[in-house]
Amino acid sequence: MRGARDGSARRAAGSALATALLAAALVAGAAPARAELMQPDPSYKDAQFDLRAALKDTVGQGENPVRLDTLGVALLRLNHYPEAKRVFAHVLALKPGDDAAEAGLGKLALWNDQLAEAESLLAGGLDGDPTAVNDLLATRVRRGEWAAASALADSLGQTGYAEMLRRHADGDLYQKSGASEAKLMLARVYPVPLVRVKLNGQLVLMSVETGTGDLLIDDYFARQLKLQMLGSQRPTLWNSDYVTVKNALVQRLDLGGVRVANVPAGVLKTGRWSVEVNPQGEHVVGVIGINLLRQFTPTLDLKRQYLELRPLDAAPPAAQGASHVPFEIWGENELTVYGSMNGGRRMAFALDSGIPGCGVAAPPEVFEEVGIKAGVMTRMVAGAGSMLRGRPWNGVQVSAVTIGPLAKDKVSGWSGAIDSSELWRHGVRRDAAVSNDFLRGRRVTFDWAKRELVVEGD
Numbered sequence: 001m002r003g004a005r006d007g008s009a010r011r012a013a014g015s016a017l018a019t020a021l022l023a024a025a026l027v028a029g030a031a032p033a034r035a036e037l038m039q040p041d042p043s044y045k046d047a048q049f050d051l052r053a054a055l056k057d058t059v060g061q062g063e064n065p066v067r068l069d070t071l072g073v074a075l076l077r078l079n080h081y082p083e084a085k086r087v088f089a090h091v092l093a094l095k096p097g098d099d100a101a102e103a104g105l106g107k108l109a110l111w112n113d114q115l116a117e118a119e120s121l122l123a124g125g126l127d128g129d130p131t132a133v134n135d136l137l138a139t140r141v142r143r144g145e146w147a148a149a150s151a152l153a154d155s156l157g158q159t160g161y162a163e164m165l166r167r168h169a170d171g172d173l174y175q176k177s178g179a180s181e182a183k184l185m186l187a188r189v190y191p192v193p194l195v196r197v198k199l200n201g202q203l204v205l206m207s208v209e210t211g212t213g214d215l216l217i218d219d220y221f222a223r224q225l226k227l228q229m230l231g232s233q234r235p236t237l238w239n240s241d242y243v244t245v246k247n248a249l250v251q252r253l254d255l256g257g258v259r260v261a262n263v264p265a266g267v268l269k270t271g272r273w274s275v276e277v278n279p280q281g282e283h284v285v286g287v288i289g290i291n292l293l294r295q296f297t298p299t300l301d302l303k304r305q306y307l308e309l310r311p312l313d314a315a316p317p318a319a320q321g322a323s324h325v326p327f328e329i330w331g332e333n334e335l336t337v338y339g340s341m342n343g344g345r346r347m348a349f350a351l352d353s354g355i356p357g358c359g360v361a362a363p364p365e366v367f368e369e370v371g372i373k374a375g376v377m378t379r380m381v382a383g384a385g386s387m388l389r390g391r392p393w394n395g396v397q398v399s400a401v402t403i404g405p406l407a408k409d410k411v412s413g414w415s416g417a418i419d420s421s422e423l424w425r426h427g428v429r430r431d432a433a434v435s436n437d438f439l440r441g442r443r444v445t446f447d448w449a450k451r452e453l454v455v456e457g458d
Contacts, residue, residue, distance in 0.1 A: 015420075024091060031247065041365035048110060050074045065091045069100035073129075076104050077428055079348055084108075096100045099128030102333060105136050107427070111328040111336070113451060114383070115143045131427040138332040141165065160234035164247045164264060167230065173249075174295050175261040181314075182256030186305040190279045191357035192436055193300060194284060195307050198254035200225045204285040207277060208293075208300060208307055211352025211433065213333050215250060215265035216287040218274070222267040229267070234256060234267050237334070238287070240354055240418040240433050243268055243389045253292075276356050287354065299445040303457050316445040316454050325404035325453040327351065332427055337434065338451070339403035342370040349403065350433040351453075359411035359437030360401050363420040364394075365415045366431045367413070372396050382429075393417045403434055406455060412437050 039045070051074040054067070061067045064109075074085035085108060086099040089314045095101075102125030109118035122136040131136075134157065140149035146169035153162035167173070186208075187194040193208045199217070202225055213236060217227060226391075230247035245266025253260045274284040297316055299308040328336045335351040341360065355361050367373065374394030393414040401411045418433060442457040 003278070012414065026359075028132075031107060038369055040369050041363075041423075042419075042421075044429065047074070047077050048431065051078060059296070063094060064100050065095040065101075066099055068094075069098065069128075070296055072104055073100060076107070077424075079346065079429055081108060093264065099126060099410070101124045101125070101128070103129035103132040103135075103197060104213055106132065106139075110135050110142075111330055113142075113329060115139055119143065134331070141328075141332050142166075144217065158234065160232035160247060163230060163232045164234060165177045167247075168250070172369070173262045173264060174292075176258060176295070177261070178254075178259045178409065179257030179335055180311050182258045183307075184256050184307045186302075186307060187304045188278070189305055189440060190436065193302065194278060195288070197231060197288070199250055199285065200252050201226050201254075205278070207284060207287050207354055207405065209238075209287045209354025210290050210293070210335055211240065211350060211354055211435075212236065212287055212289040212298075213291045214289050214294060215253075215263055215287065216245065216268050216270070217250070217265050218270040218285050219246075219267050220245075220282075221263075221285040227251070227265065229291070234266070240352060240361060240422060249437065251455050260292070260295070268406075274279075291334065294333070294447065294448065299443060299446070300439070301443040302440050303443050312448070316447045317456065319443075319456045321456070323405045323455045325406060325455055327451055327453060330430070330450070336379045337403050339365075339401065339406075339434070341398050341401055341432070343400065344370045345420070347353065347432060348428070348430040350430060352433045355413065355414065355417055355433060355435040357437065358417065358435040359408070360413040360416050360432055360434050361416050361417035362415065362432035363423065364411070364415045366423075367396055367415045370398070372415070383446060391419070401434065401438055403438070404453075406438075406442075408438055 014225045021027060034376050054071040054074040057066050068087055072084045072087035074093065084104060088104045091098050091101040098192060102121040106118045106121030106127070109121060118139045119136065122132050122139060125410060126132050126136065137152050137156070140152065143269045146165050150162040150165035153165055161174065183196050185199070187196055187205060194205055195208055196203055197206055198204070216238060227247040228251060230249070232247045233244055234247060235242045236245050245268045248265045250263040250265050251261065253263050259395050270284070270286060271436070286304055296309040296312055297314045301308060301342060325337055330336045335349050338346055339349055340347055364374070372421050393416045396413045396415045398411045398413050400409050423431065442455050445454040447454055
């Protein structure tokens with residue numbers, strides 16, 4: 001009986017693999033008719049070639065773990081997750097402990113917030129993928145395993161980040177008191193959402209950005225407000241690029257009637273950025289990032305102009321007719337959704353509400369793939385924000401952008417706001433970022449438990 005069951009399981013696994021191979025064949029062989037005019041960039045073409053080659057090499061090799069690993073990685077890199085998952089699962093059935101399969105499945109588990117499974121797989125698959133060690137660090141951070149995370153960060157040479165992680169181990173960060181929820185009116189919604197809060201008792205203006213982690217505070221105000229400086233530095237992601245910040249803690253942050261004590265922050269100069277996001281207005285002292293928002297069930301209402309914060313265990317408000325957009329969390333805190341531009345192929349988008357005056361941002365080659373190339377006039381009228389990262393941002397307009405069930409026509413964008421190096425940073429293709437202009441006029445609630453955006457409004 002046992003032999004029969006094992007044989008049945010092997011046949012089922014073989015059937016699943018055949019399905020994956022067929023899907024891979026369709027993906028690798030299909031090319032849109034317009035591809036002669038609007039070609040993907042060379043790195044994407046290389047990934048497509050690798051997938052076709054892996055498919056060819058796997059024909060008749062359904063029991064060969066090495067060749068199946070190559071196919072699984074090729075599928076994963078091009079966002080074909082169900083097929084990659086089936087291939088990697090079959091590899092582990094053939095060869096338990098296979099590094100590449102564990103690394104691939106661990107990455108997918110991390111993105112879907114299955115953190116215990118992710119840690120187990122990634123810890124055993126560090127040699128299977130060069131990005132696996134970063135995924136393991138992200139997993140330990142998200143699980144709150146501060147000692148293990150700081151030790152791993154130290155081993156990677158990230159000493160400044162390791163110091164901040166050790167500070168987390170004290171257990172007194174994000175301490176809430178006062179009211180259980182808050183509703184704050186936004187001072188403005190464009191080019192980025194701005195809200196008034198109190199930092200160490202002083203009323204200030206800050207942006208609300210889903211594309212960065214900790215609070216970011218201007219260095220002048222950090223001194224004036226006597227933030228607790230930790231004496232080290234680290235890189236952090238902001239506006240789809242990396243900046244160096246000094247580690248700090250905000251002792252008190254008042255969000256309406258909710259007080260949060262000991263909030264991790266990064267300190268840097270924000271003068272040029274402040275002019276871009278609040279022209280002719282008061283200085284914007286910094287950014288409220290996703291790590292603080294994840295302490296609540298937040299709603300960013302860009303229609304009625306409110307930021308609403310409910311307890312973390314509160315169910316998102318039910319809204320008849322609301323759209324539900326699934327998201328994944330890549331790395332430590334990078335919200336990722338799926339959609340398309342101009343009716344093209346399926347793309348992964350970072351969700352970043354803080355790119356100034358922008359609905360969708362991407363490297364130039366991604367826009368060119370969908371038939372958009374910044375012209376002379378757009379380069380001439382690019383604003384001060386186009387040079388915030390030391391490279392030009394050229395204005396474009398995208399005819400149509402879709403994210404899950406949501407769609408919007410004539411979406412403004414920045415070509416070059418994301419560097420080409422970001423396309424493959426996670427070892428998987430992520431093409432662009434969707435930002436504030438796409439969300440404008442909508443009410444967006446973040447349901448962390450279901451990993452979905454609940455979106456009201458057209």
